Amino acid sequence: MQKKPWPLHDVRHWLEPGPVVLISSHWQGKSNIMTLGWYTILEFSPSLVGLMISSGNISFDMIRQSGECVINLPDVSLADTVARIGNCDGDQYDKFAEFGLTAEKSEHVTAPAIAECHANFECRVYDDAVVDRYNFFVMEVIAARVKPQPEWPKTLHYTGNGVFRTDGERIDKRQLFTKVS
């Protein structure tokens, strides 16, 4: 299904609920994918996301050197793939080939997007001042694309020890919201 642009200031709609994401990166002719559950929205506009990427991971160097990555949002149909990607090393495999994922050309970064994911957020390093201390990259989302359907996909939330939870029902409390957020 053709993805559509999503407003950059509203990336939080997809990432604030805390789903596991797949981070794709590219450097010197090689692409890699890693799983990530340690990240947070930092700002609406500019659209900032903070990623805690362990320096032991090959993606750490690739993102640091290239200054770019794509945050890809898998849904529950990719649960096995997510688990497997989190359990193999990028220097041993081409993960796109290994897991039958399609590397889609990005608009603004060299890192490929993962076509099979529900949404793709192209990112550029905004500030690397805290990378040495906490492996924490402040990234700016510079392009966002989302599948129009389903409107509320079931994503994966990692709890450790190999167990995920998926999203359940929606709870609409709009009538209690007086502030805009």
Added chain:
Amino acid sequence: MQKKPWPLHDVRHWLEPGPVVLISSHWQGKSNIMTLGWYTILEFSPSLVGLMISSGNISFDMIRQSGECVINLPDVSLADTVARIGNCDGDQYDKFAEFGLTAEKSEHVTAPAIAECHANFECRVYDDAVVDRYNFFVMEVIAARVKPQPEWPKTLHYTGNGVFRTDGERIDKRQLFTKVS
């Protein structure tokens, strides 16, 4: 129900899935509560959590001055309360009284825990080096208590615009996990 201690290195079990939390703080005789969806686990041990707390919020000053807070994990039964707390200001209300919440004495910090929440994580500021730049507090969890039942409570994940999602079913992929995490 009596809460039990939870291992500090495994706070991620509760917070990595990304649920909305209630942050309680205390300074100069006043307590406050705010909702927070912008945070991330940063390290297993020491048990570090990064909190993005907007400087416009009264809790920002209370946490900065006291160097402490409690991260409280509400379940879906508190959805109305969570929505209401997110929509009123701490300088106008005593939120514990206003919302009928019980302020429970903490072990190591002056900030009270919220008795009605499923879990309470007492925190002390570990590093405030990035507070000026990103309102991002690196906190160390120094005590953790969790209700023994239910084992898998339904929590709330905020998507913006007054709409939450709750947790759905569990997906056990332990057989695919070869690494310990």
